[in-house]
Amino acid sequence: MKHGALAGLLAAAAALTSTACSAQSYPDKPVQMIIPFDAGGNTDLMARALQEEMSRALGQPLVPINKPGAAATLGTGELARAKPDGVTIGMVPIGPIAIQPNIRKLPYGPESFDYICQTYDVPIFLMVPKTSPYKTAADVIAFAKANPNAFLYGSSGPGTMPHIATAAFLNAAGATGTHIPFRGSGEMAQALLGGTVMAFSDAPSIAAANDLRVLAVYSAEREKTHPDVPTMKELGYDFTGSIWGGIIAPKGLPQPVAAKLEQACEAAATSEGYKQTAAKLNSPALYKNARDFKAFVEAQSKTMGAVVRAVGLEAK
Template sequence: MRRAIAALFALLLAPLAARAQAPTVIVVNFGPGAANDIAARLVAQEFQAEFGSPFVVKNTAGAAGTLGAQEVVRARPDGLTLLLSPIGPIAVQPSYMRNAGYRTSDLAPVCMLTDAALVIQTPKTSGLRTIDDLIARAKSQGGNMPYGSSGPGTITHLAMVAWTRAAGVPMTHVPFRGPSEVILAFQQGTLAVLADQPAMVRAHDLQVLAAFSPERLPEFPDVPTLGETGHDLAFSIWQGLFAPAATPEPILARYEAACARAARSEALRQGLERIQVPLVHRGRADFAAIVVRDAERMRTMIEEGGLRAAE
């Protein structure tokens, strides 16, 4: 019996030993410079030191993050392909899209790494300084004022849908494929507002108008919450590590332990701090519960609000 158990564990852990021959791929489902791309590169450095073998980051962007998620769902569950994703492709798109190509349950949560409230941000050249400024300008443009997002059905999209409806201010949704496109649109003056986590604020000297959070954010103490402006809305973007659902338990446990050690790394904390995204670590059980909770919340919001994509 002992020999049989040892043989089984050797078989399950063989992919981990195989890293000496093949790098582990961390798929990022948004473009270079996105918050999960930066987080993945920081985690890859930690894991590379932990396992003593190469970890590479692969950007598979498109379709609001679902292309990268599909890639990992279809990958062999051998521990050599992981996904670092924000909430949208995991908890939103399977309900928002009529055929996302996978379900939330097709991915196994390994650990949560960050959680950041969305903030409504704008270039300082836009002239917008408060939510009242934004409301006035949007009303003056009769629904034609655009707001950006990281894709249809993402949290950055749904949060603005919720706010524009609550404030009674129609605006026009314009999706972008990544941060570089958003910044270019800001610079060209074709876009003035985006609700997203604050990863770009410091790097591009943006103005923050309000936060989708229950309380004021420590990094923006002078910025009001939307509740303070009369619209009690809270949305945040967590990021976490996932594996294909059929990945064996010993492999998931090994990665969960590696996540916990990485979360204690000063390099990871400082790297995330530079993009104003707080390190918030949760293990597998807690993270899985959060994923289930948020998937149900988003499904209810989408169905009750008639927000499902028309495809």
């Protein structure tokens, strides 16, 4: 064998050995967790609810980093480009991985990630300030029908679940409104309280954090946390949806790293500490393993593609 070829093989073997050792010792430094929305939104709240327990399970600090913008596709895109070594992971919800790829061309898709675990799946409520003249969902529709496009509703970004839910509600009722997007739920809630928008659809944690009035829930059945709030189906609008999310990572994680992350996520998501914190946010804890979470995302991508087409948001 020529000297050059032998040197190449030795170098490759050394690299593989180094990678294997690194994977076995993972994590040996703090792990970054990208949150593709601003602080104060549902994704941020659920990520920080998991942070302490998952840090304990990993044996290293889990450091949340908010990367909002472009309906969460900026932070999610950065996650897709990160080195697949487990040092950078993300808490990502439905919007940027199951909805946005159905609306526009992105440099990533659901196939661009390794799935670690799902940690929450919360209902969406239509909500308004307590000072609002709208006491019911019917009041909203009455105004929207009488004043085409004058009903101003917010969302945490174009093509996010809060946007899709309200658009589907108005579409089912034969009404129209004007969508005003924000960088995240925290910013959107402040706009609602300030009168920039009239209503929005989001998780119950946002209603609780900002003392908002909930008018209806996009669930098949009434929620135990809000038994007096009717479902959209009860009101005659056959659309259901939720905001779910979980931990994902750049595609190509070494198997030992993926396994350690999944074990840590399971320990955190099933811990009493996380369950109690999630319950305070009216967002019951949930756990799906890597295999089940991946299958769920793939199915949701197909479902949301059909919804996107129904409300006319698909790419032209």
